Amino acid sequence: MKAVKIITYNPKNQKSDFEFYALSKGLNSGKPLDNPCPNCFVISCRNAEELDVYRSLLFGLWKTKAFHQFLISSVIPYIRIGDFKNFVFEQASHLKGKEKVFKNDIRRVKTLEQRERHIHEQLRLISELKRIYIARHLKW
Incomplete structure (x- = not known):
């Protein structure tokens, strides 16, 4: 290279x-x-x-x-x-001499990051739902 x-x-x-x-x-x-x-x-x-x-x-x-x-x-x-x-x-x-193995590992890391972002989004939505369920019973 x-x-x-x-x-x-x-x-x-x-x-x-x-x-x-x-x-x-x-x-x-x-x-x-x-x-x-x-x-x-x-x-x-x-x-x-x-x-x-x-x-x-x-x-x-x-x-x-x-x-x-x-x-x-x-x-x-x-x-x-x-x-x-x-x-x-x-x-x-x-x-x-290790480019192919390295590229595969990078691809795996990027896939894991996508999954991590998806899980964070799901956790955020769950947190928002919990807030909504409680808030709808409260008077402000």
Whole structure:
């Protein structure tokens, strides 16, 4: 797997077809994004397959809070682009030959997150129903 190009986002730069973004500030640093924001890095890939691998890699690193070790500053934490690049390239080289298994695990995690969101929604609805059942007997 060849190294991708990682730069700081600048709205003046031209957008390519195979790029995505990663937050660079806050406790969600490293979170992959579809749309750019002022505090993000641009990850430019050569093709759709490479984009999918790196997006999955960044999702996994963000989900496991792997970027937290690189956060600096006490008020608004951020990650330096050099630390970000080195860590992503190190993890990508470690992933060589295991892309298929990694993608399957990422797919499973995303499925579990969908189920989790569904369960949270059901719990919210149950809580609302309990409130309604009691409230209809009270006079305000």
